[in-house]
Each structure stands twice: as C-alpha cells, then as structure tokens.
Amino acid sequence: MNKVLEYFKENDSKEVIVKNIRVYGWQNEYDHLIISSVSKYLFEELEIKENIAPFNDDNRPGTIKPKKYVTVHDTGDASPLHTAKFWSEAVYNQSWEQSIGDVVKYLCSYQYVVDNEGIYHNIPDNEVAYHAGDGTKFDYVLYKSGVKDDGKKAVVTISEDGYYMINGEKSTILAPRYHVEKNGVVIEDRIAKTEDINSQGVLCKVIDGEYCLGETYFSSGYRKIANRGGNNNSIGIESCITENTDIYYTWQRTAKLVARLLDENKLTLDDVKQHHYFSGKNCPQTIRMNGMWDHFMELVAFELQMIEFKKEGYKIELVVDDKRVNKVGRIVDNTVLEPISFKIRTHKDGIVQELSQNIEFSK
Ligand SMILES: [Zn+2]
Structure with missing residues (x-):
C-alpha cells in the first residue's frame, strides 16, 4: 500500500457523524x-x-x-x-x-x-x-519576552501584577488592562486576569530559544484580551x-x-x-x-x-457505488444506517492502487 492509502487508512474518519446542531x-x-x-x-x-x-x-x-x-x-x-x-x-x-x-x-x-x-x-x-x-494600526509583530523556551507548548497566563507569564514564568511584557468605558465614563478598570484572554490564547512563538509574544489589546466590545494582525x-x-x-x-x-x-x-x-x-x-x-x-x-x-x-504526483479518487453517497463523498441519505463501503483509488506514474474502506454511522 502506498503512503497516500496508508494515510487514509490511519487518519480518515471511522464513523459518520450524525448530529443535531444549533445554528x-x-x-x-x-x-x-x-x-x-x-x-x-x-x-x-x-x-x-x-x-x-x-x-x-x-x-x-x-x-x-x-x-x-x-x-x-x-x-x-x-x-x-x-x-x-x-x-x-x-x-x-x-x-x-x-x-x-x-x-x-x-x-x-x-x-x-x-x-x-x-x-x-x-x-x-x-x-x-x-x-x-x-x-x-498594528501589524503582526513579535516581542522578546525574556522567558527561555522550555521545549513545551507555550501556555500564556497573566500574573497577579498584570504581566504575561509563559508556562508559569513571568515575562517582561505587561498585559493590557481590563478597561471598559461607556459614554466617556469608566465603568471598570483593573489588572486583567488569565480568564480575560480569548479562548484561542495569545500569539507566542520561539525565536532563538526565547518565547516571543505578539501585540495584544483589550477588546472592550467583547471584554476579552485579543490579538492584533x-x-x-x-x-x-x-x-x-x-x-x-x-x-x-x-x-x-x-x-x-x-x-x-x-x-x-x-x-x-x-x-x-x-x-x-x-x-x-x-x-x-x-x-x-x-x-x-x-x-x-x-x-x-x-x-x-x-x-x-x-x-508528488498522486491523483486521488473516490470509488463508490451506493446511492447514499454522492460523487464528492457527501452522505446525502441517512435513512438506511447500514455501513457504507467504498474505495480510495490512487494513480501515480501509471500505477493504480486501491484501499477498501468501511464506515459506520455513529450510534
Ligand atoms: Zn466573524
């Protein structure tokens, strides 16, 4: 089996997701x-x-x-x-x-x-x-934090005195303050806390063995610390x-x-x-x-x-003969919940290879 089919076998979905979502x-x-x-x-x-x-x-x-x-x-x-x-x-x-x-x-x-x-x-x-x-006003930029790369994935938090911390170590970079005004009147102004950071975190990259942080700001509209750029x-x-x-x-x-x-x-x-x-x-x-x-x-x-x-020259094709599946691989009918069988076919340098796949509906 070639590496493309190997990849499909290892990493592709094993189950069809059938789920009611709220839009x-x-x-x-x-x-x-x-x-x-x-x-x-x-x-x-x-x-x-x-x-x-x-x-x-x-x-x-x-x-x-x-x-x-x-x-x-x-x-x-x-x-x-x-x-x-x-x-x-x-x-x-x-x-x-x-x-x-x-x-x-x-x-x-x-x-x-x-x-x-x-x-x-x-x-x-x-x-x-x-x-x-x-x-x-602000472009993507990285500032030296003074914290050395410890080889771990960076987790950025805020210290009690308002500095960014990386994997628990205090940096030299001050986080923005939590600051909300309404009609020119300050409603709330305090040192920001870790939970004020947006859920995807703060830009942090390693340059020359040191963690560097991006430009952040306090987004008063949504009351979160967010990233520029x-x-x-x-x-x-x-x-x-x-x-x-x-x-x-x-x-x-x-x-x-x-x-x-x-x-x-x-x-x-x-x-x-x-x-x-x-x-x-x-x-x-x-x-x-x-x-x-x-x-x-x-x-x-x-x-x-x-x-x-x-x-690398691979052509990748879906081979399926099941009315529940269209030619791009969308499952367009879930009235019959029997597993679906199909093949992934690759072409490269005149060689055709296939992988048989089976996918079940999630319970
Ligand atoms: Zn949007």
Whole structure:
C-alpha cells in the first residue's frame, strides 16, 4: 500500500457523524442535522469564482501586507436569501443595507466567502480587509519576552501584577488592562486576569530559544484580551450558515480553501484562527457553540496533507457505488444506517492502487 492509502487508512474518519446542531443566525436560530462525509477529504477541486471588488476607501483600500494567518468566520446570518453569492456582491458593492425601521448600512470586507453552492474571491489575499475587528494600526509583530523556551507548548497566563507569564514564568511584557468605558465614563478598570484572554490564547512563538509574544489589546466590545494582525495580516474567510443549505459541505469546502491558503502562503495549521482570536467575538459562532472547531481543523489537516501528496504526483479518487453517497463523498441519505463501503483509488506514474474502506454511522 502506498503512503497516500496508508494515510487514509490511519487518519480518515471511522464513523459518520450524525448530529443535531444549533445554528446561530441573528434573525433566528435553528436546528440542523449534520451528516458528515465518507472521508475527511472532499473529492472535488476548489472552484473559486473571482469577483474582486473595486478599490475604495471603505472596504478595499488596496494596502499590501504580509499574511501570517487565515481567519475563519461565519456569517451569523440565517436568511435563505443571504448566500455566498449575496455576500460576495455585498463586498463588490462595498456594503449591504438592511431595513428594520431605519436603514442601516453594513460594511462588507473579507477575502473569501463560501457556501454549499460556491466559493467567491472578493479581495486579493495580500491586501488588507476589515473583517477581524482589531483595527489596522498594528501589524503582526513579535516581542522578546525574556522567558527561555522550555521545549513545551507555550501556555500564556497573566500574573497577579498584570504581566504575561509563559508556562508559569513571568515575562517582561505587561498585559493590557481590563478597561471598559461607556459614554466617556469608566465603568471598570483593573489588572486583567488569565480568564480575560480569548479562548484561542495569545500569539507566542520561539525565536532563538526565547518565547516571543505578539501585540495584544483589550477588546472592550467583547471584554476579552485579543490579538492584533487580524485585518492587516490575515486572509479572512466567511462561511455561510444560511438556512436550508448543507452546512457540513460548506465546512468541508471552507477547510479545503483554508488548506490551499496555508500552502500558498507557507503557513501552518497553528496559523488558522477564529475571528474570536482577534476581537473576542463569538465567531464562527455555530462551529464554536457546537464544539466542532477541532473537527474542522482535522478536515483542514487532512486536506493539507493531500495537497502534499498531489505535489508528488498522486491523483486521488473516490470509488463508490451506493446511492447514499454522492460523487464528492457527501452522505446525502441517512435513512438506511447500514455501513457504507467504498474505495480510495490512487494513480501515480501509471500505477493504480486501491484501499477498501468501511464506515459506520455513529450510534
Ligand atoms: Zn466573524
């Protein structure tokens, strides 16, 4: 068996996830049955529709910045009318307007938007877009912390006197204060605590044997310590949670796009962040609230590995003869819960190899 098939055998899903999730749109929340696919790999090529917005001050200033992250969002909008095409047009036209009594204009600015029907590219990857909520004053930067690398994965906390600590050792970097004002009046001002840090933590990398920390700030809107570099240094992807769509398919397509962007920008899995990381906002809310982020990242990791195999010349194919499975590997029918049998077939240098797989429905 070649290494591609070996990888599928070792790392691919052993069970079909069948799970009711709650989807969070601002108009309404709804229950949605998630049925995963036969594989973590989506058997289709990315098809990206270019719909690049014209330059303008509001949502596409055209500023070029190095990219250090890929940021994942969801639209938080359940309306069946608000598809990826709709959101792509909203970027093209700079904003969209909503009328509930008054007309409110919302700025729309992100590089990509994905749903189960299409993937749209709205702003070039190397440009700034306003999607992460952290402003554009600060770039991705790393500061020496004074703490030596102990070889462990860095856990960043805050000391009682307000300094960042790395794996329990105090750094020379002061954390931002917890500071909330309303109409110019200070409501709360104190030394921040570890629990004030957003749930994805603080940027920390090792350079020359020393831990270095990124630029952070206190996001008063969401009352969390968050990271800078979201708007300037990340590529933003909106994933649609539109009602009556195949949200799992949207997630798989998003994961495939994330993997491509990691590869193209020489980034790693660690550089995939939620919008939450940059502002404390609960976004992508549906993935976060249903505990699906780790699964989403497994999809990204799998897709990224397949990019490597394809570079080596492998062609990877799904062979399935079961009406419950479509040609890209989506399970479109769960009325019969018998296990599904299929094959993964590879082609390289004229050699064809196959792996027989069996997947069961989760109980
Ligand atoms: Zn977001």
